[in-house]
Amino acid sequence: MEAPPDAGEQLDASLLLSQIYDLWVGPEVQRRGLAIAPEHLSKALVVMPPGSPVTVFLDDEVSLLASVRATRSIAEGEAVRLQDFDDLRDLQPTEVDPDAGWVCFARIANRTYVAFDFRRNREKARRKLARAQEYLAEARSALEAGRLAPAVDAGHAAAELAVTAQMLLIDDAPPRDHPARRRWFADWTKLGNAPKEHGHAFAYLSARRGPARYADVTLKVKRAHLSKMLDIVEETIGHARARVGDRIPSPS
Numbered sequence: 001m002e003a004p005p006d007a008g009e010q011l012d013a014s015l016l017l018s019q020i021y022d023l024w025v026g027p028e029v030q031r032r033g034l035a036i037a038p039e040h041l042s043k044a045l046v047v048m049p050p051g052s053p054v055t056v057f058l059d060d061e062v063s064l065l066a067s068v069r070a071t072r073s074i075a076e077g078e079a080v081r082l083q084d085f086d087d088l089r090d091l092q093p094t095e096v097d098p099d100a101g102w103v104c105f106a107r108i109a110n111r112t113y114v115a116f117d118f119r120r121n122r123e124k125a126r127r128k129l130a131r132a133q134e135y136l137a138e139a140r141s142a143l144e145a146g147r148l149a150p151a152v153d154a155g156h157a158a159a160e161l162a163v164t165a166q167m168l169l170i171d172d173a174p175p176r177d178h179p180a181r182r183r184w185f186a187d188w189t190k191l192g193n194a195p196k197e198h199g200h201a202f203a204y205l206s207a208r209r210g211p212a213r214y215a216d217v218t219l220k221v222k223r224a225h226l227s228k229m230l231d232i233v234e235e236t237i238g239h240a241r242a243r244v245g246d247r248i249p250s251p252s
Contacts, residue, residue, distance in 0.1 A: 001088075002216065013136065014077075016103075016114050016116070017053075017105055017112060020044065020046065020103055020105060020114070021038050021044075021047070022040040024040055024046045024056050024102075025038075025041065025044045025046070025052060025056060025058070025178075026038070028058065029041075029058070033056075036058075041058060041059060041107070042106065043058070043059055043104070043105070044056065044059075044062065044064045044104060044105055045057040045061075045064070045093050045096075045103075046096065046099055046102060046104065047093075047096055047100050047102050048101040048102060048103075048118070048173040049097045049099065049100040049120075050100065050120045050121055051172055052098055055189075059226070062092055062093070062104065062106075063093065063094040063095060063200035064091055064092065064094065064106055065090070065091070065092055065093075065094050066088050066091045066092075066106075066113075067088070067089050067090040068088050068089075069086060069087035069088075069238060071086050073081055075159045088111075088113055090102075091104065091106060091115035092117070096249060098122055099118060099120060099121045099122060099123050099124055101116075101117060101118040101120045101190075102116065102117055103116035103118070104116070104124070115235045116199065117217045117245075118242070119169040119170075119243075119245070120169060120170070121169060121172065121189060122168075122169065122245065122247075124168050124246075125164075125166070125168045125169060125240070125244045126241075126244055126247075128161045128165040128168070128242055129161065129163070129165050129197070129237055129241050129244065130161060131161055132157075132158045132161035132162045132165070132237050132240075133158070133237060135155070135157040135158035135161065135242045136154070136155065136230065136233055136234060136237065138154040139151045139154035139230055139233075140230060141157035142152060142154060143223065143226060143227060143230065146210075146223075147220065148217055148221055148223060148226060149211075149212040149213070149215070150197065150212070151226060151230070152205060152208050152212035152219065152221060153209060153212045153213050155205050155207060155233055156202075156205035156212075157229050158210075159201060159202045159205055159233045159236055159239065160178070160181060160202070160206075161180055162168065162233070162237045162239075162240045163184075163185045163202060163236070163240075164181065165240045165244060166185075166193075166194065166240050166243055167181070167184060167187070169243060169244065173240050175182050178206065178209075180204060182202065182206050185199055186197075186199050186203070194236070194239055195239065197232055197235075198232060198235065198236040198239065201229045201232035201233055201236065202230075202233075202236070204229055205229060205233070207217060208220070208221055239244050
């Protein structure tokens with residue numbers, strides 16, 4: 001039994017398959033009153049939308065995409081048979097809520113393939129990152145013009161959006177207040193889930209956001225150091241984008 005190489009974190013496929021059946025597929029088969037033995041299910045897909053009940057799809061209800069390694073030359077549009085390929089990877093559903101986590105399996109030619117992506121809110125996270133990039137551009141523009149306070153404020157907004165994008169992958173309702181986000185990201189970087197310098201840059205900008213925005217006290221920041229912090233914010237956005245990943249391709 002195999003898990004495709006690009007299915008995310010590698011887990012024991014037999015154990016994962018058993019858990020998929022025990023937790024979701026088996027109860028759904030029973031709920032529908034179907035007389036299908038576990039080994040006779042050809043496909044199953046479990047979709048986990050944020051804030052909504054899990055939905056289970058079985059056999060012909062499931063549409064999956066995969067990359068295969070062909071064993072012969074195949075012309076465009078030609079029908080493909082099982083004996084025409086000897087490897088399968090990148091298994092994923094074709095039509096699923098982009099904010100939902102999912103797990104699926106498929107039995108093909110006496111082999112079982114398991115794939116999963118438990119990240120949620122990925123489309124929301126992508127929108128956060130797009131806005132973060134806009135704020136970063138504003139921060140760089142302000143810095144270039146010598147407007148250090150707006151550069152700090154916009155840079156902090158960019159960093160916080162990148163942090164929030166990472167939070168959304170595991171939390172449907174991440175904290176909205178600034179201190180809670182700072183604490184979360186500090187713990188996140190301590191655990192090695194993001195580079196520590198990303199946390200340091202976020203903390204640096206957070207500490208100066210108040211003086212930059214409200215001018216109650218003197219803003220203490222050096223232009224060269226702020227430029228370096230903005231470079232790290234750009235790295236933070238890139239790191240978050242890599243964690244969020246690409247959209248699932250639509251079937252052709």
